[in-house]
Amino acid sequence: MANLDNFIKNWRRIHKQTRKILVLTPNDKYDWKPAETSMPLGELANHFSVAEWGLAEAVFTGKFPTDRPEPHKSTDELVAAFDKTHDELVAKVRAMTPEQLDEEVAFGPDHKMTRMALLNIMTEHEIHHRGQLYVYLRILGCELPSLF
DSSP states (O other): OHHHHHHHHHHHHHHHHHHHHHTTOOGGGTTOOSSTTSOOHHHHHHHHHHHHHHHHHHHHHSSOOSOOOOOOSSHHHHHHHHHHHHHHHHHHHHTOOHHHHHSEEEOSSSOEEEHHHHHHHHHHHHHHHHHHHHHHHHHTTOOOOOOO
């Protein structure tokens, strides 16, 4: 279980880093986007908890959920949901056995991977979008903390 403990420790570190900039998302800029084809800031900010939840559900059930929670309209609500969801998911992942983590689940129509591999993709996905959030907030002139 050392691998799982290390994964959870790293996952919590990633969450903390993301949270550090997520709290800076200005409520009055949720509709703003840097380009016409870009995701609006509010959608990007909400995406962190929704994507983490959806990817984790695929880990637990072997399929992505089709229903999604309603987007939050304020940063305070959004961050509270991000923290709550994260803590709940960590507890569920911590309860998984090594055998469960090694089981393969569907990832898209033609792909399978272990639950552990999907958990790793989940953290990569968060880091990717955290980079986007840094760029958005920098363009908006927000004062940002260091990346690490």
